[in-house]
Amino acid sequence: xxxxHRRKDRPPSLAIDRLRVEIATRRGLARVIDDVSLExxxxxxxxxxxxxxxxxxxxxxxxxxxxxxxxxxxxGEIKLGGEVITHLPDAARRRLRGSRVAFIPQDxxxxxxxxxxxxxxxxxxxxxxxxxxxxxxxxxxxxLLRAVHLKDPEQRARxxxxxxxxxxxxxxxIAMGLALEPxxxxxxxxxxxxxxxxxxxxxxxxxxxxxxHGTAILFIxxxxxxxxxxxxWVYVMYAGAVLEQGPVERLFAHxxxxxxxxxxxxxxxxxxVQSELLSIPGQIPQxxxxxxxxxxxxxxxxxFEHCASEPPHLQVEAEHTARCWLLTESITAATAVAAx
Amino acid sequence: MISAAxxxxxxxxxxxxxxxxxxAIGGFLVAIVVFCAVFANFVAPYSPYDLDVASMLQGxxxxxxxxxxxVGRDExxxxxxxxxxxxxxxxxxxxxGLIGGTIIGIFAAYFGGWIDLALMRLMELLFSxxxxxxxxILMASLGTSILNAMLSIGIIFIPGFSRLARAATNDVxxxxxxxAARTIGMGDARxxxxxxxxxxxxxxxxxxxxxxxxxxxxxxxxxFLGLGAQPPEPSWGNMLNTGRGFMGQAPWLGIVPGMAMxxxxxxxxxxxxxxxxxxxxxxxE
Numbered sequence: 001x002x003x004x005h006r007r008k009d010r011p012p013s014l015a016i017d018r019l020r021v022e023i024a025t026r027r028g029l030a031r032v033i034d035d036v037s038l039e040x041x042x043x044x045x046x047x048x049x050x051x052x053x054x055x056x057x058x059x060x061x062x063x064x065x066x067x068x069x070x071x072x073x074x075x076g077e078i079k080l081g082g083e084v085i086t087h088l089p090d091a092a093r094r095r096l097r098g099s100r101v102a103f104i105p106q107d108x109x110x111x112x113x114x115x116x117x118x119x120x121x122x123x124x125x126x127x128x129x130x131x132x133x134x135x136x137x138x139x140x141x142x143x144l145l146r147a148v149h150l151k152d153p154e155q156r157a158r159x160x161x162x163x164x165x166x167x168x169x170x171x172x173x174i175a176m177g178l179a180l181e182p183x184x185x186x187x188x189x190x191x192x193x194x195x196x197x198x199x200x201x202x203x204x205x206x207x208x209x210x211x212x213h214g215t216a217i218l219f220i221x222x223x224x225x226x227x228x229x230x231x232x233w234v235y236v237m238y239a240g241a242v243l244e245q246g247p248v249e250r251l252f253a254h255x256x257x258x259x260x261x262x263x264x265x266x267x268x269x270x271x272x273v274q275s276e277l278l279s280i281p282g283q284i285p286q287x288x289x290x291x292x293x294x295x296x297x298x299x300x301x302x303x304f305e306h307c308a309s310e311p312p313h314l315q316v317e318a319e320h321t322a323r324c325w326l327l328t329e330s331i332t333a334a335t336a337v338a339a340x
Numbered sequence: 341m342i343s344a345a346x347x348x349x350x351x352x353x354x355x356x357x358x359x360x361x362x363x364a365i366g367g368f369l370v371a372i373v374v375f376c377a378v379f380a381n382f383v384a385p386y387s388p389y390d391l392d393v394a395s396m397l398q399g400x401x402x403x404x405x406x407x408x409x410x411v412g413r414d415e416x417x418x419x420x421x422x423x424x425x426x427x428x429x430x431x432x433x434x435x436x437g438l439i440g441g442t443i444i445g446i447f448a449a450y451f452g453g454w455i456d457l458a459l460m461r462l463m464e465l466l467f468s469x470x471x472x473x474x475x476x477i478l479m480a481s482l483g484t485s486i487l488n489a490m491l492s493i494g495i496i497f498i499p500g501f502s503r504l505a506r507a508a509t510n511d512v513x514x515x516x517x518x519x520a521a522r523t524i525g526m527g528d529a530r531x532x533x534x535x536x537x538x539x540x541x542x543x544x545x546x547x548x549x550x551x552x553x554x555x556x557x558x559x560x561x562x563x564f565l566g567l568g569a570q571p572p573e574p575s576w577g578n579m580l581n582t583g584r585g586f587m588g589q590a591p592w593l594g595i596v597p598g599m600a601m602x603x604x605x606x607x608x609x610x611x612x613x614x615x616x617x618x619x620x621x622x623x624x625e
Contacts, residue, residue, distance in 0.1 A: 064523060066519070066522055066523065094525045094526075094527060095525060096525070097522070097523055097524060097525035098523065098524030098525035098526075099525060102523075102524070103520075103523035103524075105516065105519070105520055105523070107516060110515065110516040110517065111516045111517055111519070111520035112517055112520070113517045113521070113534075113535055113538075113539070114517075114539070115538040115539055116534070116538065124524060124526070124534075125524045125525065128524065128525055128526060128527075128530070129525060173520075176524065177524075
């Protein structure tokens with residue numbers, strides 16, 4: 001498959017620069033996002049992968065301005081289409097949501113209001129942001145439902161969410177997201193709750209949206225297979241930080257961080273016949289008791305003395321970086337010694 | 341396996357029938373009362389105001405089915421016209437309570453924090469008074485009129501509705517479609533109107549049916565005390581008060597308004613219970 005390459009003639013649809021988000025808890029200050037930098041360029045599908053609690057959803061919420069009340073941005077910058085939105089007031093943030101950034105949640109049925117017909121919900125963003133009269137908004141909703149390949153959109157538009165199948169509900173959510181042609185679409189595990197066959201259709205639809213509208217997509221998942229199939233670029237998150245990032249084919253071909261390597265090995269495939277399923281021993285550290293050095297050190301099979309201090313992003317190859325001291329070990333062991 | 345399935349289906353049908361029976365009886369009684377209230381001019385055989393001293397304090401007869409009162413007015417006609425007052429008062433009072441309580445409850449739950457605290461303490465303050473005492477206090481300060489009776493009874497209902505609305509809203513706020521509404525840029529007012537209100541309205545309407553019965557009772561109590569409908573305006577309450585003085589000579593003067601009140605309250609209560617059961621997911625099994 002041909003991957004689109006980063007077109008840097010326009011500003012990135014999303015640029016997060018050294019973002020740090022903290023939550024005050026009874027057990028101390030929790031650093032739920034720690035020094036995360038991330039870019040999504042126009043027409044690109046960028047995957048964020050990580051276990052639960054790795055901060056991937058929190059990253060999405062921070063750029064929507066919908067973090068929990070006690071969370072706050074302690075440092076860093078978020079830019080949407082070149083415009084800084086880090087500390088925008090609530091009302092201005094609200095105007096961005098649904099018009100310039102759309103969010104597709106994991107569980108479409110629970111994200112749809114059970115008592116409102118589908119067309120009223122799909123037409124809602126237009127009514128909120130552009131004051132489109134309801135009759136036009138509803139007509140537009142039918143068009144949107146047709147665009148996401150829902151069968152009989154006229155009829156289906158008049159139905160309630162529970163009359164839809166899981167895949168149709170997710171299509172309706174995507175239609176709602178596309179309503180105002182946003183420049184960035186955030187999809188938070190949109191296929192996790194779906195059957196594998198339906199999952200493939202939804203992924204195909206997302207790729208089609210990117211190709212026809214040039215929409216940038218931030219795809220959050222814990223499924224490496226989906227990343228390999230769909231994304232151009234991937235960020236591997238762990239305990240609130242990005243451990244490795246790069247173009248998908250490079251990262252999959254040469255995973256540099258032990259965590260990425262273990263993730264790849266833990267994903268069962270048909271080709272690699274495994275006698276037993278692999279898992280990574282240990283647990284993700286709690287955000288209020290992060291270790292001083294590398295946050296993966298406790299579970300890492302290659303741990304050595306350097307891991308007591310936190311590694312920076314080190315170059316693996318062009319555009320592909322990882323936060324692991326092993327890279328210096330293998331490449332320039334001599335310089336590391338000299339530096340110390 | 342199969343017999344168990346059939347058994348549970350039969351069980352379901354039996355509960356369905358019981359649910360229907362309550363709704364049917366309650367609905368029938370309420371329909372009679374509402375019909376009398378709306379079409380009092382056509383249903384009542386006489387005017388409720390026309391005096392006929394010649395035929396005062398007569399017992400039930402072919403001309404006056406339920407007898408006449410101390411100034412010769414037809415008791416049946418007065419009871420029918422009294423239904424109009426009762427239904428009017430109950431309708432406005434429940435409306436005031438329902439709308440006021442729903443707004444306060446949704447606001448309290450949605451904004452939480454000190455707004456929730458302040459509003460709910462205020463509601464508890466209202467709740468702590470016995471209903472009839474509060475109504476009398478409100479009437480004393482607002483002045484005696486039927487409109488003020490509607491208002492004071494409505495105010496009494498606000499705390500109950502607000503608690504119910506708040507609890508239901510708290511439930512809805514935990515649902516993901518609220519978060520999803522925020523992700524498309526919905527504002528607070530719109531979330532409350534479009535996402536929360538339609539999802540909390542069912543329990544509130546059920547409560548409204550029960551509150552209706554209570555409003556009828558309260559209106560009668562106020563009128564009995566001379567604070568509600570003013571003579572010669574007929575109300576079950578002031579008719580009962582009149583009847584009290586003629587217990588020995590003309591017992592029908594107490595029995596007629598009492599029975600009317602009883603049937604009306606019973607009807608609304610049964611309707612409320614029926615509605616509650618019909619919407620209760622636990623009884624659906």
